[in-house]
Amino acid sequence: MRTSLPDLQIDGRGDTLGEQVYSRLREAILLGVLKPGQKLSVRALANSLNVSLTPTRDALARLIAEDVVKQGPDRTVFVPVLDLGEINEVFDLRCLLEKRLAEQAVANSLKSLAPMLRKIQNKLVLSIEDHDYKRVVARNFEFHFTLYAAANAKVTVKLVENLWLRVGPMLNLLYPEFDRTRSGVRKHAAILECVEKGAVQEVGMAIQSDILGAKSELIRVVSSLMTSSR
Structure with a gap:
């Protein structure tokens, strides 16, 4: 599936850029903007949020650590599907x-x-x-x-x-x-x-x-x- 975050933007105010990216991705998952099984490309997400790769990669790492998203054996990150x-x-x-x-x-x-x-x-x-x-x-x-x-x-x-x-x-x-x-x-x-x-x-x-x-x-x-x- 293609990664898309049509309703979320970084506003450049308040928290650090890394925190904002993390918050926006978390919100996208929470509100169902991202679909179960959807693959999350670091580059595509960074482009959607108009930020660099580093804060996007760091945000995904946090979400993986929290078990909110999953990482496959080929290092592909995806939204889990609940059984x-x-x-x-x-x-x-x-x-x-x-x-x-x-x-x-x-x-x-x-x-x-x-x-x-x-x-x-x-x-x-x-x-x-x-x-x-x-x-x-x-x-x-x-x-x-x-x-x-x-x-x-x-x-x-x-x-x-x-x-x-x-x-x-x-x-x-x-x-x-x-x-x-x-x-x-x-x-x-x-x-x-x-x-x-x-x-x-x-x-x-x-x-x-x-x-x-x-x-x-x-x-x-x-x-x-x-x-x-x-």
Whole structure:
């Protein structure tokens, strides 16, 4: 697969260039801009980000060390493809941690939380209607992590973010089927209703329902792909 980072640019401000390249690549993986199995050429990535080879190579080395991307025996770097066991493990861990974050976020009773989430949800729906699936994935991430940020639990949020890194590229496989069913939209609406009501236990269950629904659909798609490739 050709390496492409159409939505990510280095802005030249803030962190060092190496940190910016690392952050942009990490974001590309997290938001599913890069696809499962996609090969990552140092030169192509550097060209996409308009930077030299050295910070790009260093950023990839960090991601390999973190087991976010893989390196093959021929030194080819690629985005991993999760098997069914890994999908189950990641999503089950997400259920445990994200349920806790969502409940704590609602318990903190931040009045601005529900309006922020509704605004993001409206943008997500517009992205679905435009069939802009990269933006759908980005809005989905924004919705969840805006909610979790309100829990004031930075260590847990970081753990959850690392789990999302594992599954981010696999989310590409959910569309356009997820678009047609609108399952994710309905799950978010249920979460938002719980936030608006201040329903602590209910929001935890709604989050778990959302995660398990995505897990079920992803397992179905991956199983289908495995069957067709035999």
